[in-house]
Amino acid sequence: MLAKTGLLIVSNPKHINKLLSNVKETVKHTLYIQLLTALNEPLGSFYSHMFNTPPKLSRTIFGIYSQATRHCNNLDVRVLLTGVKSNVPQIGTRNPIDVVIFDRKYSKADIDNFMKCKLTNVSKQHRVLTVDCENVEDPEVQDDSADDQVYKHACLGGTFDRLHAAHKVLLSYAILHASEKVTVGITEENMVHSKLLWELIQDVDTRIANVEQFVMDVCPEISYNICKISDPFGPAVVDPTMDVIVVSVETVRGGEKINEIRKQKSLAELVIVPIPFIDEPDPQAREETKVSSSNQRLRLLGTLLNPLEKKNIPNKPYVIGLTGGIASGKSGVTSHLKNMGVPIIDCDKIGHQVYQKNAACYQEVISQFGKEILNSDGEIDRRVLGNLVFEKPAELTKLTDIVWPAIKDEVQRIIRKSEARVVCVEAAILTKAGWDAFCHEVWTTFVPEKEAIERLKTRNNLTEEQAKSRMAAQPSNKENIQQANVVFCPLWEVEYTKMQVEKAWDLLQIRLSGL
Numbered sequence: 289m290l291a292k293t294g295l296l297i298v299s300n301p302k303h304i305n306k307l308l309s310n311v312k313e314t315v316k317h318t319l320y321i322q323l324l325t326a327l328n329e330p331l332g333s334f335y336s337h338m339f340n341t342p343p344k345l346s347r348t349i350f351g352i353y354s355q356a357t358r359h360c361n362n363l364d365v366r367v368l369l370t371g372v373k374s375n376v377p378q379i380g381t382r383n384p385i386d387v388v389i390f391d392r393k394y395s396k397a398d399i400d401n402f403m404k405c406k407l408t409n410v411s412k413q414h415r416v417l418t419v420d421c422e423n424v425e426d427p428e429v430q431d432d433s434a435d436d437q438v439y440k441h442a443c444l445g446g447t448f449d450r451l452h453a454a455h456k457v458l459l460s461y462a463i464l465h466a467s468e469k470v471t472v473g474i475t476e477e478n479m480v481h482s483k484l485l486w487e488l489i490q491d492v493d494t495r496i497a498n499v500e501q502f503v504m505d506v507c508p509e510i511s512y513n514i515c516k517i518s519d520p521f522g523p524a525v526v527d528p529t530m531d532v533i534v535v536s537v538e539t540v541r542g543g544e545k546i547n548e549i550r551k552q553k554s555l556a557e558l559v560i561v562p563i564p565f566i567d568e569p570d571p572q573a574r575e576e577t578k579v580s581s582s583n584q585r586l587r588l589l590g591t592l593l594n595p596l597e598k599k600n601i602p603n604k605p606y607v608i609g610l611t612g613g614i615a616s617g618k619s620g621v622t623s624h625l626k627n628m629g630v631p632i633i634d635c636d637k638i639g640h641q642v643y644q645k646n647a648a649c650y651q652e653v654i655s656q657f658g659k660e661i662l663n664s665d666g667e668i669d670r671r672v673l674g675n676l677v678f679e680k681p682a683e684l685t686k687l688t689d690i691v692w693p694a695i696k697d698e699v700q701r702i703i704r705k706s707e708a709r710v711v712c713v714e715a716a717i718l719t720k721a722g723w724d725a726f727c728h729e730v731w732t733t734f735v736p737e738k739e740a741i742e743r744l745k746t747r748n749n750l751t752e753e754q755a756k757s758r759m760a761a762q763p764s765n766k767e768n769i770q771q772a773n774v775v776f777c778p779l780w781e782v783e784y785t786k787m788q789v790e791k792a793w794d795l796l797q798i799r800l801s802g803l
């Protein structure tokens with residue numbers, strides 16, 4: 289049975305390759321890794337060589353996270369730095385340990401003693417395993433050189449969206465280079481708008497909480513200042529106590545810029561420690577070749593982003609409510625679903641039908657908006673009506689108050705008589721109308737607002753102002769995403785949208801099979 293949380297006790301990091309490929313069969317959620325300092329060191333003298341030389345671990349830690357990315361990317365791997373900063377030789381992880389795995393054989397007495405004296409948070413039902421790694425060496429985990437130094441106060445900054453291996457390396461390097469304090473600047477929302485799929489970036493408080501939880505888990509012995517930053521420099525250009533800044537190789541220039549400003553302010557320059565990228569082992573279409581948050585966000589497209597709510601509605605047909613901003617590519621998604629055999633209930637179309645001549649809402653719409661909205665054959669001219677309502681929210685509400693009940697009745701009638709296993713209700717403002725109440729899942733499309741404006745200008749011949757006012761009549765991307773279970777970004781080629789829809793469809797089949 290897979291354990292939720294494991295602890296790997298590593299006597300020789302050069303075994304890590306084999307160890308990690310083994311543990312992924314044992315642990316399913318969090319894997320803590322504790323390094324012993326040297327091969328053949330008895331368990332009892334745990335940590336004894338580590339004090340005063342912590343940065344020497346940096347490259348080992350980089351190697352471990354790189355290998356973890358390759359071998360067990362689904363696990364939350366955390367290399368413990370406990371004991372590196374003080375000689376409190378105990379491991380008190382945040383999550384209780386369900387399985388302890390040793391990379392070599394020890395006597396029962398040594399193991400019993402270790403379990404009793406060194407581990408403070410072990411679950412009652414824990415297991416102890418040994419993966420024998422004699423004669424296995426992974427050349428990619430390098431020996432550490434001895435030229436690193438420890439300073440009092442290290443700093444670093446970034447977005448830290450969906451904490452991944454490269455973030456963990458940056459944070460670990462900062463911890464290893466600081467004897468007293470690490471400051472982490474985390475970008476506020478104003479700083480993330482140029483990033484790919486920024487709409488999917490976690491809110492700043494969640495990102496702060498994740499970083500805090502990680503650093504406190506791997507090394508509670510030093511102090512942390514985790515703060516929001518709304519410019520690229522944050523406290524690094526004003527704090528005289530900072531000594532060293534940890535950056536990725538891509539952001540060395542940012543570190544240099546900070547030093548230029550510090551110099552102007554007569555503050556001591558920071559030592560810049562650049563960290564190489566971790567390679568993405570299996571980059572997919574559109575992904576970067578390094579481990580990155582934008583890769584993670586791309587991978588979220590088509591997956592269950594927000595959990596499903598239990599609703600008291602019939603299980604058949606299973607109703608997907610598809611929504612999304614104006615010109616955000618809803619029809620691209622519905623055409624892929626249609627090809628997969630899913631009936632689409634198009635609410636725009638039903639909306640048009642309900643006020644056709646002699647239909648249920650025809651007279652009421654005319655009484656509300658006047659005969660000026662009629663064309664020569666007595667039909668309501670939607671272009672005229674659209675111009676009246678899209679510019680003025682109160683007018684739009686008057687229209688929707690008239691037509692939504694009729695559209696809803698028709699949608700529910702079609703659902704009731706459907707024989708299909710899955711149907712899709714396509715509605716621009718599904719959640720604002722409260723129609724998510726009769727959908728099992730809400731799926732949404734979004735494209736960057738700039739892109740939607742361009743599409744409206746070219747596709748619908750609207751001016752920039754008109755495009756903006758139409759967008760203002762709808763929930764924002766952020767609102768739609770927050771309320772959706774699955775999201776799509778039809779920003780690129782048709783095939784890429786199709787791939788997202790197929791992924792969503794395959795995952796939906798798994799959910800349906802569990803009903």
Ligand SMILES: CC(=O)SCCNC(=O)CCNC(=O)[C@H](O)C(C)(C)COP(=O)(O)OP(=O)(O)OC[C@H]1O[C@@H](n2cnc3c(N)ncnc32)[C@H](O)[C@@H]1OP(=O)(O)O
Binds near residue numbers: 613
């Ligand atoms: C709950 C729902 O989502 S029901 C479906 C939406 N329909 C309604 O709300 C009914 C009221 N709307 C209408 O009668 C018509 O849309 C009109 C008269 C305002 C404009 O008609 P047309 O010029 O033919 O435009 P059309 O109906 O194709 O809508 C244009 C865009 O505005 C969106 N839209 C339609 N109604 C609304 C609305 N009430 N609020 C915001 N956006 C809307 C459409 O979904 C469409 O988006 P898309 O370009 O991404 O597909």
